[in-house]
Amino acid sequence: MLRGVGGMNFSDNQIKTRLDQIYKKLERSSSSYLGYPCNADLNELMIFSRFLKFPINNVGDPFSNCSFKVNTRELEREVVDFFSKLYNLEDSWGYVTNGGTEGNLYGLFLGRETLGKNSILYYSADSHYSIIKLARLLNLNSVQIKSNENGEINYEDLSLRLKKNKNNPALILATIGTTMKGANDKIEKIQKICENALVSNYYIHVDAALGGMINPFLNNSPKFDFSFNIGSISVSGHKLIGSPIPCGIVLARKKLVNTLASKIEYLETLDTTISGSRNGFTVFFMWYYIKKYGEKWFREVAINCVEKCKHTVKKLNELGWTAWSNEYSNIVILEKPNSKLTEKWQLATQGNIAHIVVMRHTTKMMLDEFVQDLKNEIYLTGPIQTKSRKF
Numbered sequence: 001m002l003r004g005v006g007g008m009n010f011s012d013n014q015i016k017t018r019l020d021q022i023y024k025k026l027e028r029s030s031s032s033y034l035g036y037p038c039n040a041d042l043n044e045l046m047i048f049s050r051f052l053k054f055p056i057n058n059v060g061d062p063f064s065n066c067s068f069k070v071n072t073r074e075l076e077r078e079v080v081d082f083f084s085k086l087y088n089l090e091d092s093w094g095y096v097t098n099g100g101t102e103g104n105l106y107g108l109f110l111g112r113e114t115l116g117k118n119s120i121l122y123y124s125a126d127s128h129y130s131i132i133k134l135a136r137l138l139n140l141n142s143v144q145i146k147s148n149e150n151g152e153i154n155y156e157d158l159s160l161r162l163k164k165n166k167n168n169p170a171l172i173l174a175t176i177g178t179t180m181k182g183a184n185d186k187i188e189k190i191q192k193i194c195e196n197a198l199v200s201n202y203y204i205h206v207d208a209a210l211g212g213m214i215n216p217f218l219n220n221s222p223k224f225d226f227s228f229n230i231g232s233i234s235v236s237g238h239k240l241i242g243s244p245i246p247c248g249i250v251l252a253r254k255k256l257v258n259t260l261a262s263k264i265e266y267l268e269t270l271d272t273t274i275s276g277s278r279n280g281f282t283v284f285f286m287w288y289y290i291k292k293y294g295e296k297w298f299r300e301v302a303i304n305c306v307e308k309c310k311h312t313v314k315k316l317n318e319l320g321w322t323a324w325s326n327e328y329s330n331i332v333i334l335e336k337p338n339s340k341l342t343e344k345w346q347l348a349t350q351g352n353i354a355h356i357v358v359m360r361h362t363t364k365m366m367l368d369e370f371v372q373d374l375k376n377e378i379y380l381t382g383p384i385q386t387k388s389r390k391f
């Protein structure tokens with residue numbers, strides 16, 4: 001007899017009860033969050049449920065041949081192609097990742113391999129929390145650069161640190177849409193600083209997890225594409241692109257990737273990706289939004305989210321509540337409300353600030369309801385004390 005690990009098997013009824021419970025929880029929680037950048041506008045994706053019966057696996061480099069054919073690599077290449085055009089990458093290579101973090105790992109890995117082991121990673125205090133972990137994983141020497149109050153990297157500090165270490169190649173992590181404040185690091189400035197500091201060599205990886213789908217679509221926003229001397233870009237697929245399953249896209253210059261590639265013989269495919277077996281299912285969702293709606297729609301989504309963000313800032317300020325946003329951003333930064341509200345609306349908080357990430361499913365009605373809740377709380381707890389703008 002098998003040793004009981006999980007006790008008796010569930011009956012069909014028990015399975016149904018448990019699944020009904022979690023279904024209800026998901027239904028409830030997915031209609032009331034404002035603090036996280038996940039897309040919840042998903043009903044039309046039910047057309048892909050029929051593909052669940054295939055063991056889809058996009059193992060290996062999407063541009064090489066593979067003897068395993070149960071994959072969606074032809075769609076994956078179309079996704080890479082779309083983003084290459086969007087970000088001005090001619091010498092194009094990329095793949096669909098498990099998320100923004102994997103894309104950052106890939107970019108930093110490629111950067112380190114390109115620059116050599118004595119390179120130093122520079123990242124700002126407002127970079128995504130995973131960057132410190134990735135630096136440890138890659139055994140990178142790293143330097144944290146100060147950030148400005150709006151969340152953007154501090155260019156003077158970057159310049160100072162680069163000059164101090166100019167004999168070490170510089171691996172720079174720039175962010176388009178910082179996680180908490182939605183700030184954009186200016187690539188043009190960073191590139192100039194690298195050149196003026198006379199560092200022996202440099203590589204810029206752009207973490208555009210969220211801002212990668214906002215910034216390119218707004219007039220006058222600071223550009224970050226491959227027309228600059230950057231090596232790679234990572235974007236999340238479950239944020240503004242809209243996949244219900246976490247995923248992302250990483251793009252890199254093909255000539256850099258080629259130097260990394262090594263053959264795995266038994267699959268007859270190239271081992272250029274972080275994961276071996278790769279999710280081929282998430283490719284459907286990215287591909288679908290690109291092919292059905294395309295660039296024009298992504299532009300409308302971006303403009304609309306930024307507009308709703310500004311609307312919310314205005315409403316909060318009218319209440320006398322401290323709130324602001326970066327110019328090309330869909331993130332409202334506000335003084336942290338009480339826990340009743342942060343829990344009800346699932347707001348992310350950091351110190352004494354909270355933020356709202358305005359996504360395409362976030363309606364003005366939801367945002368106005370949040371403002372109304374805040375107004376009711378103020379009414380209950382008395383007038384607002386004078387709040388400083390400095391967080």
Ligand SMILES: *Cc1c(COP(=O)(O)O)cnc(C)c1O
Binds near residue numbers: 101178
């Ligand atoms: C969300 C985010 C990440 C991480 O992306 P995942 O897709 O959650 O792995 C990295 N950087 C920034 C700036 C982000 O907003």
